[in-house]
Amino acid sequence: MEKKDNFDELPHIILMVSDNQIDTRKIERKLMDVTTMNTRFFSSTSVKDALGHIVERKLAVDVIILDLRLRGVSDPLQLCRDMVTSAAGIPVMALDSDVDDGREMELAVKAAGAADYLSRNRFDELFIRLNKLIHHR
DSSP: OOOOOOGGGSOEEEEEEOSOHHHHHHHHHHHHHOTTSOEEEEEESSHHHHHHHHHHSOOOOSEEEEETTOTTOSOHHHHHHHHHHHHTTOOEEEEEOOOTTHHHHHHHHHHTTOSEEEEGGGGGGHHHHHHHHHHTO
């Protein structure tokens, strides 16, 4: 009897790092509404706490969504570089504020090591991008 691969049946773990409760709840609700994506959603308000979830709880995170506009962060690109380095192989999707030309920031965060970039005004693309990151690791 051939053993069936159940990768798509396992929940995919998404960890969001944001101190913006509105965005966090919005993304969590949208993930719960999407029945084609079997996910577990965790959130943290700081990079330190997020890394604690990964290390201490041995949380097998598939994707990290990183809010570049955390309170107290003066250099969002350095925040991105630090998270990418600390997350050791976990794809990081950088989330940024609505900007006139997000293309420049998208190129900058990808140069800093992020796997993807999403502007808050394009939440409709979130699931397509998460699916790509999860299935193309």
